[in-house]
Amino acid sequence: MNKLKTFIALFVLCLAITASAEDGSRLWLRHEMPKDITLKIDPTMPDDDGYRISGRTVTARTEMGLLYGRYALLRGEQGESHPYYKLRILNHWDNIDGSIERGYAGKSIFWNNRLEIDHNLIEKYAEANASVGINGTVLNNVNASPKMLTRAYINKVKEVADILRPWGIKVYISVNFGSPKALGELKTADPLNPQVRRWWQKKAKEIYAAIPDFGGFLVKANSEGQPGPFDYGRTHADGANMLADALKPFGGIVMWRSFVYGAKHKGEDRVMQAVSEFADLDGQFRDNVILQSKNGPLDFQPREPYAPIFDQMKQTKQMAELQITQEYLGQGDHLAFLAPMWKEFFSFVEPSRLVGIAGVANIGLDTNWCGHHFAQANWYAFGRLAWNPTLSSKQIAEEWIDQTFTDDRLKMKDERYEKSNHISHSSSFISQMTSIMLRSREACVDYMMPLGLHHIFKFDHHMGPEPDGFKAEYPLEWCPIYYHKADSAGIGFDRSSRGTGATRQYREPYSTLYDSPTTCPERYLLWFHHLPWDYRTLSGRTLWEEMQYRYNRGVNEVEDFIRIWQEARPYIDEQRWQEVDNKLQKQLHDAQEWRDTCLGYFGSFAI
Numbered sequence: 001m002n003k004l005k006t007f008i009a010l011f012v013l014c015l016a017i018t019a020s021a022e023d024g025s026r027l028w029l030r031h032e033m034p035k036d037i038t039l040k041i042d043p044t045m046p047d048d049d050g051y052r053i054s055g056r057t058v059t060a061r062t063e064m065g066l067l068y069g070r071y072a073l074l075r076g077e078q079g080e081s082h083p084y085y086k087l088r089i090l091n092h093w094d095n096i097d098g099s100i101e102r103g104y105a106g107k108s109i110f111w112n113n114r115l116e117i118d119h120n121l122i123e124k125y126a127e128a129n130a131s132v133g134i135n136g137t138v139l140n141n142v143n144a145s146p147k148m149l150t151r152a153y154i155n156k157v158k159e160v161a162d163i164l165r166p167w168g169i170k171v172y173i174s175v176n177f178g179s180p181k182a183l184g185e186l187k188t189a190d191p192l193n194p195q196v197r198r199w200w201q202k203k204a205k206e207i208y209a210a211i212p213d214f215g216g217f218l219v220k221a222n223s224e225g226q227p228g229p230f231d232y233g234r235t236h237a238d239g240a241n242m243l244a245d246a247l248k249p250f251g252g253i254v255m256w257r258s259f260v261y262g263a264k265h266k267g268e269d270r271v272m273q274a275v276s277e278f279a280d281l282d283g284q285f286r287d288n289v290i291l292q293s294k295n296g297p298l299d300f301q302p303r304e305p306y307a308p309i310f311d312q313m314k315q316t317k318q319m320a321e322l323q324i325t326q327e328y329l330g331q332g333d334h335l336a337f338l339a340p341m342w343k344e345f346f347s348f349v350e351p352s353r354l355v356g357i358a359g360v361a362n363i364g365l366d367t368n369w370c371g372h373h374f375a376q377a378n379w380y381a382f383g384r385l386a387w388n389p390t391l392s393s394k395q396i397a398e399e400w401i402d403q404t405f406t407d408d409r410l411k412m413k414d415e416r417y418e419k420s421n422h423i424s425h426s427s428s429f430i431s432q433m434t435s436i437m438l439r440s441r442e443a444c445v446d447y448m449m450p451l452g453l454h455h456i457f458k459f460d461h462h463m464g465p466e467p468d469g470f471k472a473e474y475p476l477e478w479c480p481i482y483y484h485k486a487d488s489a490g491i492g493f494d495r496s497s498r499g500t501g502a503t504r505q506y507r508e509p510y511s512t513l514y515d516s517p518t519t520c521p522e523r524y525l526l527w528f529h530h531l532p533w534d535y536r537t538l539s540g541r542t543l544w545e546e547m548q549y550r551y552n553r554g555v556n557e558v559e560d561f562i563r564i565w566q567e568a569r570p571y572i573d574e575q576r577w578q579e580v581d582n583k584l585q586k587q588l589h590d591a592q593e594w595r596d597t598c599l600g601y602f603g604s605f606a607i
């Protein structure tokens, strides 16, 4: 049965990649499949979906391994490779009305008011995921509608699961913790109430009857207005374990998010609240519960220090949640390649501390899938790093560019390109594009949050700067002024032991390093410290001069990206060249706005 399914998947794959895709819907899957590939099953290989490639022979223990191996061969791999994580999961923040929270590429590919599923599209989506080893997907927003657990929606989840299964992708859903009550079936959602427990057990049974290989639940509880166990005086462990018990007989898991603030520890420094809420519960979770935490302790800023909850939870299974969609990185308009950011996270949090990786997806109905052509690279990079977190950003960027922009025609041009002295004699198209990608996130950091300044974003939509942002009707933790604390004496958030003490949540040596401005890396300086405007930075410039320098550097980088893109024009099809160029012009405009608004506002204190 499995063999047949993989055969079908491989067949569809061949059709898909031999069709020439000169339209905007193309992804990185563009090479011709070589005709003479040999596929072999070897039961003595390690027990996972890895593969071994030797010449044109792909060997694997499983059918999925063969499928992954074929794609690996297409991107030029040789040798043996095994998935680092078993759980490589996309999180879609898609609402059942078709809108997407923080989505910048059109409406949901799964949900619409007509409850219609576009099988062809989902098949393409599955193929793209399988090509980079993604093997799970959560189909709806963590701010979940209780309706997701009604018959009509479970049927739709089943329909999607049936399409994804041959591609090795399991489906999961986000659930609303208050569902039994919200759906009017019970008077309470108290996790220790026997009726509630039975309700969830029955629900699990119903789901597994439709989808025998269903993955499990993702839960956002007692966070930003969502219901949760606190509503009944219970703990996160009570809540997560109740759901875990319901899923356990079927092999399902619960991914319980730690993104919680403003509940039990309201008023505490926001970046400290997750540890405050969860540390005492370490060791109390069932073995099919995984705590899912964002890479940083605040909220997907362009640069954050790692989240210390990864240090603190020693007996709890943990997953990292990365954000592929660029909520705070220019959304659908800025070119920001995120692999370097995720690699930075892994340099602090040993990959082996985690059991899986989740990525908040950037996929929508737009013809190019992700809004910005280069945003596809982040979907690609997420999959590649979930498979192998030791890959370098450079390798991932090169692979993606090679598969996305250079077909044979373009490669021919590429040779001419190298000879033509357009950019420089030694650099090829791929290396110039790689250079833009590898510099892009740092450029964003420079023009949005130099030296660790953070959350200076406009309210609600998080696009553009609002350094004077304060609204009495919003929680203080949403207001930019809460974060930069600029006044005539200086700028920055004192989280040292003389301030909120957030540095104490870190393991050594970071706790000590971050605690003093002289040892704190400059990239986190104003994240952890409030410093005078004339503070001397490592360059010898004052803090105020250094800020100006970095805002300008960010803008200059975008100007340089535009220059390189201009020179690459003859080597890219006109439609994509033009579309990316429009986005780069907008990025430059936005970068200048960031610089001018922030320097204008902060300058009123500094000068």
Ligand code: GCW
Binding pocket: 093, 101, 102, 142, 143, 220, 224, 259, 299, 300, 327
């Ligand atoms: O980043 C913030 C977003 C919310 C999001 C929340 C979360 C899904 O602004 O839109 O809600 O985080 O991660 O739960």
